[in-house]
Amino acid sequence: MVKEYETLVYLENINYNYDSFHLKNINLEIKSKKSYYIYGPCGSGKTTLGKIICGLLKPCSGKIIINCLNPSMILQNIDNQFVRSVVSDDLAFGPENLGMGKNDINNKISYYSKLLKIESLLNRNISSLSSVEKIKVAICGIMCTESPVIVMDEVFSYMDYEQISFIYDLEEKCIDNNKAVIILTHNKNYLRKTDDVFMLKDGILCL
Ligand SMILES: Nc1ncnc2c1ncn2[C@@H]1O[C@H](COP(=O)(O)OP(=O)(O)O)[C@@H](O)[C@H]1O
Ligand SMILES: [Mg+2]
Numbered sequence: 001m002v003k004e005y006e007t008l009v010y011l012e013n014i015n016y017n018y019d020s021f022h023l024k025n026i027n028l029e030i031k032s033k034k035s036y037y038i039y040g041p042c043g044s045g046k047t048t049l050g051k052i053i054c055g056l057l058k059p060c061s062g063k064i065i066i067n068c069l070n071p072s073m074i075l076q077n078i079d080n081q082f083v084r085s086v087v088s089d090d091l092a093f094g095p096e097n098l099g100m101g102k103n104d105i106n107n108k109i110s111y112y113s114k115l116l117k118i119e120s121l122l123n124r125n126i127s128s129l130s131s132v133e134k135i136k137v138a139i140c141g142i143m144c145t146e147s148p149v150i151v152m153d154e155v156f157s158y159m160d161y162e163q164i165s166f167i168y169d170l171e172e173k174c175i176d177n178n179k180a181v182i183i184l185t186h187n188k189n190y191l192r193k194t195d196d197v198f199m200l201k202d203g204i205l206c207l
Helices: 046-053 087-097 102-115 131-144 161-176
Strands: 007-017 022-031 034-039 061-066 072-074 149-153 180-185 196-201 204-206
Touching: 007 046, 022 034, 022 046, 022 180, 022 204, 034 046, 034 161, 046 072, 046 149, 046 180, 072 131, 087 102, 087 131, 102 131, 131 149, 131 161, 161 180
Parallel strands: 034 180, 034 196, 072 149, 149 180
Antiparallel strands: 007 022, 007 061, 196 204
């Protein structure tokens, strides 16, 4: 059981370099039961930082402690998120890799697909889904693994107001369930009062 405000991911003086871009001295603590909002212009390093938080990229220097199992990310390029063709098969992939039993996996898919309102999509081919439907399937897949940290990279870009409100509600449910949610976006209009807010500019994270 995750305690309230437990540190799930800790970054200290993190640097990451591509040839012509540097993420510089990032300090950030991701805690359970909290939502984070990291905004900044295109090319400011949001996706790179998200991948570091989830352990998908290894920092060039600095200290990172990932104090939880499987922190996860909804990828900005959503088509890269999926490994199987049919929605229900893809939803099973993460839990299978964590060694969950078949019954447990089916229960999770059933529960979270209802929560995400995607039950009608379970037998669909992923390539036939709209962008918003793909994002919901990706979130559902991550929730089926009970990941305690969910990074959402530019998920609002394809959404209308109703869909965005739906994601906010989902964020609240995640927080109530001791998770941390990190929203990465170029648009600061979607900021919520409850979020911890950071701005990324040219690879530097500011309050
Ligand atoms: N694999 C890569 N190799 C070289 N440069 C990269 C790579 N991935 C991203 N970059 C560059 O790093 C910068 C930050 O990218 P990114 O983290 O995607 O920013 P954001 O998500 O804020 O748009 C951009 O200039 C981008 O072109
Ligand atoms: Mg990005």
